[in-house]
Amino acid sequence: MLEFATAIDKEAHRAVLALDAALAAQPFAGFIEAVPAFVTLLVRFDPLVTDRATVEQHLKTLNSAALETVLAGNRHEVSVVYDGSDLAEVARQCGLSEAEVARCHQSGTYEVAMYGFAPGYAYLSGLPAPLAIDRKPNAVRNVPAGSVIIAGGMCLITTLTMPTGWWRIGRTDAQVLTGNPDRPFAFAVGDKIQFNEAKNGL
Amino acid sequence: MVSNKAEIEVLEAGPHVTLQDAGRPGLMRFGVPNSGPMDRKALTIANTALGNPAGQSGIEVSPAGLRLRLTRGTLTLAIAGGGFAVSRNGQALRAWQVVTLQQGDELTLRPGPWGSWCCLAVAGQLEADTWLGATATHGLSGLGGGALRAGQSLTVNECRTLPERPIPCPVFCRPRRRLNVILGPQDALFSDGTVARFLSQTFRLTAAFDRMGQRLAGPNIAPEAALGIPSQGLTRGAVQVSGDGIASILMADHQTTGGYPKIATVLLDDTDGLAQLRPGDAISFTAITPAKAVQLARQRARAFQCYLAQLASH
Known part of the structure; x- marks a missing residue:
């Protein structure tokens, strides 16, 4: 569970969506799904394939790249x-x-x-x-x-x-x-x- | 092996008796939980005993029970999960076994000595409505294969007849009273004393349960600030605590997001054994690290695969 703020906040929500988009474009081995919410992104992984430390490391590399992601939306x-x-x-x-x-x-x-x-x-x-x-x-x-x-x-x-x-x-x-x-x-x-x-x- | 068709008439079906398969993972971002069996191992075992893929469509029987009659053909079924009282034409059968019904035979499943959920798999293809690619019934909406009703008819195509045999009930399919949890994500919203109480005291399952979750009775574990948190993603096994200190554990048809703080999350593998407990049963929680959880999950998966391989080879 990644938390970007403790209360509903527009910037935090944009960060959630950016990381969600970056993760969808570049998933890790054992990625099951991500659930974006107001200020959190729940990332589910298969423990038979990967572990929490490996997932956290992957998300860190995405996090900086994600800031560049443009969110258009239909x-x-x-x-x-x-x-x-x-x-x-x-x-x-x-x-x-x-x-x-x-x-x-x-x-x-x-x-x-x-x-x-x-x-x-x-x-x-x-x-x-x-x-x-x-x-x-x-x-x-x-x-x-x-x-x-x-x-x-x-x-x-x-x-x-x-x-x-x-x-x-x-x-x-x-x-x-x-x-x-x-x-x-x-x-x-x-x-x-x-x-x-x-x-x-x- | 003769390919043919069988028809089942549902004579009685209590609430929450539904068609299920392995469920629909990956759609929580659209508000859709995985669904699938309460005891996921039960359906896998029943299917494996018949040589089916693990997640093939079957029937999940709730504590309310089920009575069927085969109205056409010959049908081999496998029954696994819980210790139900199973009978064919009034003659008691083992709770876990492969059984073949002839036209006119009646099969009855009622709560037995232990357990709450039982799965029936068929040696053939059960016709069922799908939603988003899965038969699994989402209880709240009824979408998917749906709940069974008395008078309803089910069709099974491409039936295969297999020899009757018992299915061994492994120890890891028994009810699980001691649950491994990872603390959080919101354990920081609870006082140290409350977290200690959560981990040291006994809770009981209440009669308030369904496929969405299980409400607990026990020590009050109210968060320090009874404020909601911004709604966030939830998983099966999440232990959420309402403002008045009542804990619930989320199960197969859980809401996908919520604003109650979660003091802990139960190891996913433990939720099958949790499902087989009954109202009034005592449970307790043991905190483990995320690394230990991964290790346990792998260990359990190896033991389960070993059991399934033996079951399939007979």
Whole structure:
């Protein structure tokens, strides 16, 4: 586990993504997988092939080279119908109208910070500050797949019907789990996402 | 060897009885855990006993049990993992063995003297849905081969009939009460006294368990600061501690990231034996260095390969 900061930090996150990219380009013998998160990169290795000291040495040589890595990331557009069951409550807490919440949500440029929790749950950073509200005190069950939810300064498109304590402001037909075996996940970590309102429904 | 088809009818299947193969490694970066069997050695052994590749699709039986009937053909199966009570048409069988069912035969697996998870492999090709290239069922989403339901029919193609024989249950497949751990990554968030308590006192498994993880009861080991950490990658075997001091050990279908501090990580090889414990069983943790963990992992892998080679040669 490599830790670049103890709290969420933009620079540390860029360092995580740079090392992740460098490692993918130049893996070591016995590399299993890397899991990028906000400020950490989890690197899994096969102990039958290598050991921790060897892996650490390899990562050190990458670390300096990684700083030169340019992180572009693909862009994606996601259409949203802003009719979520929590839209009114989000508007009240933020002191905005429902239409202003929708406009504000679309004004952000989001980045896939990490996947986590469950298959295809892409945590999107870049939620505009006026919408930064805490999660609900208790999770709500059976929130349907395709919900656009926000909490703690993040946005997420749900892929499964699951309980969540985040606020449901809308829905989308964008499929993060594509069902396409050649490209099963729509987004890569580091990709940019832009939301726009589907005025005539989906 | 005659190539033919067999059909199985599921008569009863309790919760968490699922189709599994070796799982889908390498996708944690997309929120997808490996899944696969709770006791990974059990599926490997059952498959090896039939001459199958180690990770071929089979059925994982939970403590809730399973009852099947062969409705067509002849089918050879291998049963390994746990000490289940196994019977064919009401006649008790060994817990671990290669068995051949004829059309109309019923096979029943219920919790027996020890163990929690058992794997069934088939001498043939089990038809199953795959997701991201694997049959392994991800419990939370149901993606993959899926959970078995009463009334469901399973098809096995290219069946081979093999002689019945017992499968030896090696000592390293028994439940493991003393677990080797590497401390951290967040052991620094716990006081020295708490870490000492974690390593010296006994914990118990609770009834709160599923394929995602196992909650423990025992001494309170709350971190010094009950603050969350930025969500980070998790592995099978991670011992995470919630703010109120309750520890859980993550297993096959674990969430891929989380913000609870991890006081330690259980040696991956020990998690199979952990899976075979039952609620109420006592466990304790022994800290080892990363170098010692690699050494143990290699030693265990050699012993397992040696056992498998003998099993395959019979």
